Amino acid sequence: MVQESSFGTTPSVADVLHERYAGRLPGALEDLTGPEHGRVELPLHIVWSGLRTYDLDRPRQRMGLYRTVLAEGQRADITHFLNRSLLLAQWPLMRTMISRHVREAWETAFPELEHQASAAA
Template sequence: MPAPTRDAPVVHLARPHRPVLVAGTLGELAGPTTGLVELPLRLWWGPRGTFDLGEPTMLAWMYENVLREAIRVDELRAYLDGSTLVRVWPVLNLPRAVRAAWEARHPRLRHAR
């Protein structure tokens, strides 16, 4: 990745040639906080696409996938909740670029670790 200049912001890549998508505010993330959530095939292509948000491991697994795979802000808004994201942030297994992009935009996440 080229070094950033004053005119070119740092671009974090979720994977080669794909920038990490970050919500503008944590407050706009108003996804479900309880119950069963079924992710669309675009975000999760595994055998079980339904996640029980009452189970911490499944909640973290769903958040990790949405944070890595989302390409539209409406996907972040539909499946993530800002307060829940802050709470589970320390335990999420994320690529360094995804974590760096979200923490750069939302320092509150960095402090949650």
């Protein structure tokens, strides 16, 4: 949706957020080659306060890492820290815990995520 203003047309907040997250997406889910196990430390440009080291073998910490990287990571971070198999396995629950803008960008680009969520329901 585009809004008129005294300065011309202005994209809606939803459009801006969708473009922000869509611009960070990998080319394919197969590009997500991050680790499946062990401890991962996120850099400061992704998480600037609080927990920075996550244990992928602990489901809550793994979910926290994925939510953080999806929201704050750039494309290189996403492909480096996220793993295709783990993302697919967690998606049915995780999609309810992330912003609508992140969820829509990912499910629009990768319909298999939405199918994964439907199959788990």
